[in-house]
Amino acid sequence: xxxxxxxxxxxxxxxxxxxxxxxxxxxxxxxxxxxxxxxxxxxxxxxxxxxxxxxxxxxxxxxxxxxxxxxxxxxxxxxxxxxxxxxxxxxxxxxxxxxxxxxxxxxxxxxx
Amino acid sequence: xxxxxxxxxxxxxxxxxxxxxxxxxxxxxxxxxxxxxxxxxxxxxxxxxxxxxxxxxxxxxxxxxxxxxxxxxxxxxxxxxxxxxxxxxxxxxxxxxxxxxxxxxxxx
Numbered sequence: 001x002x003x004x005x006x007x008x009x010x011x012x013x014x015x016x017x018x019x020x021x022x023x024x025x026x027x028x029x030x031x032x033x034x035x036x037x038x039x040x041x042x043x044x045x046x047x048x049x050x051x052x053x054x055x056x057x058x059x060x061x062x063x064x065x066x067x068x069x070x071x072x073x074x075x076x077x078x079x080x081x082x083x084x085x086x087x088x089x090x091x092x093x094x095x096x097x098x099x100x101x102x103x104x105x106x107x108x109x110x111x112x
Numbered sequence: 113x114x115x116x117x118x119x120x121x122x123x124x125x126x127x128x129x130x131x132x133x134x135x136x137x138x139x140x141x142x143x144x145x146x147x148x149x150x151x152x153x154x155x156x157x158x159x160x161x162x163x164x165x166x167x168x169x170x171x172x173x174x175x176x177x178x179x180x181x182x183x184x185x186x187x188x189x190x191x192x193x194x195x196x197x198x199x200x201x202x203x204x205x206x207x208x209x210x211x212x213x214x215x216x217x218x219x220x
Contacts, residue, residue: 033208042114042198042210088153098206100145103155 003027004104006091011109013085021076021107023091031097032074036060037088037106046089049074050097078109085111115139118199118211125218131186133214135199138180142206146173146184147198149213155198158184189218 004025013019025032031050035043045058049068063082068074074093078085088108092101116137125131135144146158159166159173161182166173170189175182186193199211 040212042116042212043200044210045208090153090155092155098142098202100143100157100160101208102157103147106153106155108153 004091004093004102006089006104006107009105009107011107013109013111015111016080017111018080019078019085019109019111021078021089021091021109023074023076023104024072025074025093025102025104026072027093027095027102028071029093029095029102030071031094031099032068033092033094033101034058034064034066034074034076035090035092037090043090046076048097078111085109114211115203115209116199116201116211118197118214120214121212122215123217125189125216127190127218127220129189129218131189131193131216131218133184133197133199133216135182135184135211136180137182137199137201137209139201139209140204141177141180141201142204143202144175144182145200145202146182147200149196149198151195158197186216191218191220194218 007022033048034046047066049055065077090106091104094101119134143162149155170187172185194217196213198213
């Protein structure tokens with residue numbers, strides 16, 4: 001089955017700890033994206049990658065980092081510098097940049 | 113001001129009713145997407161359109177490029193249609209902008 005997987009579904013961390021969210025796709029898509037969703041707000045783009053070994057900051061990249069060492073994988077690290085990390089995080093991919101996006105199931109991160 | 117505005121924010125309907133969700137946008141676009149987000153959080157793409165009208169089962173999406181407006185219609189609504197419906201646009205500069213979503217509840 002082709003698709004995008006994110007793990008874990010729920011994640012709890014203490015303030016001051018870095019945490020890495022996993023995103024894997026087997027759709028052979030070049031482009032991958034990370035979004036953050038907060039109540040009452042639209043999805044906001046954190047980082048995106050158009051191709052392996054390349055990525056660009058989105059609208060709210062501060063406090064986050066990513067890597068794209070493999071086509072299938074685009075992990076997101078939420079660092080201790082992110083002031084308000086508790087949110088729902090969605091990963092997506094598309095065949096090419098700007099194409100129709102396919103979303104993963106999301107990871108709900110709670111930092112206390 | 114958001115580049116994408118949706119209305120209504122919340123909608124409650126009786127099973128069987130015809131439903132319309134509206135989306136207006138302010139940027140030049142190459143495509144508009146309608147997405148469905150279920151309570152668990154996962155998002156599914158319903159439609160991608162750049163002109164005219166598309167139909168999938170009981171769902172119909174229309175777009176008017178001149179008026180920068182799109183509508184999503186659900187005919188014969190059912191409780192399983194209860195979800196958040198999100199309008200998103202891909203700008204001519206290849207940026208994505210998302211609306212805040214319309215929360216639909218269909219009551220049996």
